[in-house]
Amino acid sequence: MADREDQKMTDTTLLDTHKDSFVHLHLHTQYSLLDGAIRIKDLMERAKELGVPAIAQTDHGNMFGAIDFYKNCKKNGIKPILGSEIYFTPGSRFDRIAPNKRKVISGQDEQESRHQIHHLILLCKNITGYQNLCKLISKAYLEGFYYKPRADVELLKEYSEGIICTTACLKGEVGYNFFNDQDDRAVSAIKKLSDIYGDDFYLEIQENGIPEQAIVNKKVISFAKENSLNLVATNDCHYLTKEDAAAQEVLLCIQTGKTLSDENRMKLSTSEFYYKTPEEMRESFKHVPEACDNTLRIADKCDVEFKWTDDAGNMNYLLPDFKIDTGETTAQFFERQSSEGLLERFKGPHFTKLVASENWESELKPVYFDRLKLEVDMIVKMGFEGYFLIVSDFIKWAMENKIPVGPGRGSGAGSLVAYSLNITNINPIPYNLLFERFINPERISMPDFDVDFCQDRRPEVIQYVIEKYGEDKVAQIITFGKLQAKAVLRDVSRVYSLPYSEADMLAKLVPDELGISLGEAIEKEPKLRELEEKDPKIRQILKISLRLEGLLRHASIHAAGVIITDEPLVNYCPLFKGREGEQVVQFDKDFSEEIGLVKFDFLGLKTLTVVDNAAKFIRRDEVPDFDIEAIDLEDRNVYDMITDGNTTGVFQLESSGMKDLCKRIGPDNIEDITAINALYRPGPLGSGMVDDFIEIKHGRKKMAFPFPDLEPVLKDTYGIVVYQEQVMNIARIVGGYSLGQADILRRAMGKKKKDVMDEHREIFSNGALERGFDVDKARDLFDLMAKFAEYGFNKSHAVAYAYIAYQTAFLKRYYPGPFFASLLSTEMSNTDKVTIYINDAKDNGLLILPPDINESLWLFNVIEKINIRFGMGAVKNVGEAAVQEIINNRAEHGPYKGLIDLCERINLKMVNKRVLESLIKVGVFDSCEKLNRRTLLEHLELIIAYAAKRQEEKALGQFNLFASVGVQSSSAADDLNIIESADFDEKEMLTHEKQLMGIYVSGHPLNKYGDIMKQMSSMPITGVHQLDGHDKRDLVLTGLITEVKKILTKKGDKMAFAMLEDLESKIECIIFPRTFLEFEAMLETDEPVIISGNVNLAEDPKKFFPNKIQFLKDEAEERVSAVRIQLDVERLHEYSLPKLKQLLLSYRGSVPAHIILENCDARARLPLGEEFLVNPTPQMAAKINELLQDNSVKFVIDGRIEDMAGVTQ
Secondary structure, eight states: OOOHHHHHHHTOOHHHHSTTOOOOOSBOBTTSTTTOOBOHHHHHHHHHHHTOSEEEEEEETOOTTHHHHHHHHHHTTOEEEEEEEEEEOSSOTTOOOOOOOOOOOTTOOHHHHHTTOEEEEEEEOSHHHHHHHHHHHHHHHHTTEESEEEEOHHHHHHTOTTEEEEOOSTTBHHHHHHHTTOHHHHHHHHHHHHHHHGGGEEEEEEOSSOHHHHHHHHHHHHHHHHHTOEEEEEOOBOBSSGGGHHHHHHHHHHHHTOOTTOTTSOOOSSSOOBOOOHHHHHHHTTTSHHHHHHHHHHHHHOOOOOOOBOTTSOBOOOOOOOOOOSSOOHHHHHHHHHHHHHHHHHTSGGGHHHHTSTTIIIIIHHHHHHHHHHHHHHHHHHTOHHHHHHHHHHHHHHHHTTOOBOSOBGGGGGOHHHHHTTSOOOOTTTTTOOGGGTOOTTSOOOOOOEEEEETTTHHHHHHHHHHHHOGGGEEEEEEEEEOOHHHHHHHHHHHTTOOHHHHHHHHHTSOOOTTOOHHHHHHHOHHHHHHHHHOHHHHHHHHHHHHHTTOEEEEEEEEEEEEEOSSOGGGTOOEEEOTTSOEEESSOHHHHHHTTOOEEEEEEEHHHHHHHHHHHHHHHHTOTTOOGGGSOTTOHHHHHHHHTTOOTTSTTOOSHHHHHHHHHHOOOSHHHHHHHHHHOSHHHHHHTHHHHHHHHHTTSSOOOOSSGGGHHHHGGGTTOOOBHHHHHHHHHHTTOOOHHHHHHHHHHHHHTOHHHHHHHHHHHHHHHHHTTOOHHHHHHHHHHHHHHHTTOBOHHHHHHHHHHHHHHHHHHHHOHHHHHHHHHHHTTTOHHHHHHHHHHHHHTTOEEEOOOTTTOOSSOEEETTTEEEOOGGGSTTOOHHHHHHHHHHHHHHOOOOSHHHHHHHSOTTTSOHHHHHHHHHTTTTTTTOSSOHHHHHHTHHHHHHHHHHHHHHHHTTOOOHHHHTTOOOOOHHHHTTOOOOOOOOHHHHHHHHHHHHSSOOSOOTTGGGHHHHHHHSSSOHHHHHTOOOSSEEEEEEEEEEEEEEEEEOTTSOEEEEEEEEOSSOEEEEEEOHHHHHHHGGGGGOOSOEEEEEEEETTOSSOEEEEEEEEEHHHHHHHHEEEEEEEEEGGGOOTTHHHHHHHHHHHTEEEEOEEEEEEOSSOEEEEEOOGGGOEOOOHHHHHHHHHHHTSOOEEEEETTOOOOOTTEEO
16 A cells, blocks of 8 residues: 555545555444454455455444554554444434334344434544544443434534544435435435535445345435435445355344344345455446445545654553642652651551661661662652552542552552552562562553452442542443353354253363363364264354354453543543443553553452451450551461461462462461462462472471572572562572563563573573673573463562451451451352351351341341341342331330331331341241241231331320320230231241241251261262362262252253252252153152262362262162261250150161260260161151250261270170
8 A cells, every 4th residue: 555645745545546446434343242243353364465455444333443443454554444333313312212113124123223223324534533433422322322322413513523424224314214215304314414524425325135225225326416415335344254144143143132043033134244355346336436436535535643652652641630739749749748658657557566676777767768769769750650649549538438448469569659658558578579570660661550449339439530530531441251162152052042951061062271262172172073073053053153253242341440531531532331321431451551541440359348347346346446457467376277277268268279278388477378379370289389389398398599699589488489579589689680671581481482581591691690600500590480480470469468368367266256247248149158158157166146136237247246147138128228227226216126016116118018028037036026927927917007007196196095104005916916826837937048048047957967968978069169170070969959940952851950959058950851851750859869970170160960869868778787876974864765765666677776875984885686777867867866966876878887996885
């Protein structure tokens, strides 16, 4: 393509240089989500092959891909034309009209047609046009979104400068009305647009084989000639080649939730919407060649040039000015704030021991001020002081408003300035954390603080930033989900009507490897290749899936990123509207950063909420001035608890693998927990690093250093290179690198580019020689560093998270009640986690109490320091407003005496019948109410009516005469003539709890079978979820079958999905047809079962595939060879033995039983005779356990005999 500057100088046009070419001005890339199937890189290759001078991108209603498209075009020497096919409404964008029954054109979205939503192509001529299109699309989303982001005439007029307009496809207002024989409306639309855009308005025609299009073309061409209007030819490209038409049709089905068998689905009715060659386009429009010529003329008009850097090539960052009202410059204010902040830190708990040291003033304190000066000078020199002040400001605001803030994450924790400004809460110097790991003076790029806030209150901080800098200058960042290997298989299988079970099976054949492609999966998994060869339908699904894989699927909001700018955002980019009305930048984080937008990460971390709420409980009940920052970081009891593996609920350390690593390492300090965080990754675990670390730490292997000078760098990790910061320090000490150069070396090692590594090896060796180090050893050290750099972890991040881990461990060790109450509150909606944490709380000696009307809060509450009371918020149908009404009244007027008292006192509109029914069923009134649950439910309407009448009387000033003179009247229950019914039995009560709270609270149907289940299963279900590996494992599990869902396969066979639940957790079971046929009846039982099957260890979450299902009692009969009953002589009552005898005789069978009698001094074994041969069912064991008030019954299974030491015959 000729250089455009030369073109301008000689007035050369594209018609002169490319007279037979063609520019596609109506084209949809994959950023037309689940509609366009053109990948930008593929488009560039095809465009270069065809030698076209320019291309336009006109995605539906958005500019998501504008920067991606622009940069790729520039890279490939093709002129980018930025634009969009916007959604347009003839009325007002603020209208929300009811749908009509207008005729739907082939391929049209039904919602668009019913709501009068048309299409219109807008292209940017220049930067002004780009900014206007950004503003127009933003307002379409933020003000006009109704099914689609709609613009109206007002917006077209306001933002017309620098814009070229074409009338789009059959969905355009012109084409639609011409087709519907409403020519007057079409002409009116043309006049309206022509008046707005003048010479930059074009009537669009297409040749795509659609019958309706031929009708419209004829009218459009005729009108254009009669009225001297410009024509332009387009092809509405949705896919790259004609062969991709089938894949794009499937893509549309994925978007609309339809299948290919649905005749009414939205579709492109021909296969002509591909990226045609200039020859094909000119052949199609040979009757109107000027329509093709005009594509080149339009391309000449369009010349958007972005300038994102200054003359020196440095990025122009679009940061707002931090307002300072002290008369200081930003640099002066920043320097003063940093210095004053450090002095404040010296007064805090982190420095209590240091300040008390003899050498504080003479040696230690100067180290801090020297480091601070070095950092401040570097930050000011690089122009980043404003960024630091902005971050510090919103963090200080959060702290002032009691919003928990994390200690830091990522490399930012290595900055002393950040610590002084309260951006981080980690003192970097004791941990040898490096500032240059965060900001490298030799590689200028904007620093990036990731800040953790309490998850619940994170939006408040974002709102503060919006109010401080202006709503028009703050937005969150878009992110895109993709059709990855498993997801695309599931989506395409659904479109081809493949039964769910088969689609699920197909997706599960894709290995669980991060980032694996479908092509790689087919290569690695023989079963996939076998299905591809044998089954034509699967072959087609795989073929289409391969074509669609990697395309963008949907837009959502980045978990943390927020953009803050100096000018209104729409001057730089278009905006998008999130589901909750959030203002969102349309470019993803990478492209946002490439144009100079600065991202601030506001992350939500639940653990901060746990720590904060636990501290509030502690201050309420135990230590009024408790400060989590002042806890002892060297407490031996805390490290012993971690070493014991008692870390369920402890931040970062609660997985089974982490527990095992904690046991093996046996941490003694924060450095060890930091190392655990860094080492628990596949690379270090598989390389032998972890084993060496453990052996040296425990003295079983000698610690050694490559050079004695490296001892200060490596001693905390026992001579092992664990952290990236260690690599940088080694390069500085041995190789003579500056820390900035060392950071570049670290990055190079991570990328493993041989030529770059060879260059650095020489630099490192020469530096070692100059410093007197053995060169051969230095080269060996370089190779060792390169190896470990592959696994090296960011120590700054590891220290920050080790700090939070220690805090949660400290709380669990010393304040278990507040810790578990807070932990359970953050997971209240996740019944699986609630179950795990409740079991762990019980194991740690806590009592878990059901919800209570006089002790429960909305969330979990701490009772008597070590007991935990369920929150009423855990009960279904009970809203927070209702609970707050109950709590407020209780606080003001005292405890409730029962249901009637409550109903007389509270607002019955807020706490309605449905709320009260749920509360009664889970027993919240049990502690204060004489009447039982069933009775309260049966008389609830009567009680509510009575209470409402009493409230009405009180409001009218009426009163009880007898009560006023001290005469005791009858109770309300007597007044209402309530007769008590028999209460629900235990099973019914537990069922209510399960239905309304998701878990069993006061008991569990399996409690009485616990020991038997433990003996007969491979492991608890919790253990299954913690298994690691990639193979399949045969297991035997026990529990209750719940949530059964039966379906039919494509062949008409029955199968089912169900949950198997034990005392600790649950797992999904997939019962395939063969197993279903044999064991269907077992799926309906509410009795405990024992299931044999297998689990795929690579799956997450795990699923269980049964091949045999039996009643637990039947399996027990088959496998139990003896029954042992353990009796504590001191706990026997006079009726115990006769009752035991009666129970044994009622379970006659063929298995021998014997009694183990024991007291504090001895044990004795008493075999029972043939008269007492028993049938060893779980029910028998449960009844004996209930009688003896202990887990007294043990089954001897498959000949496994318990240790008989100390037992006498």
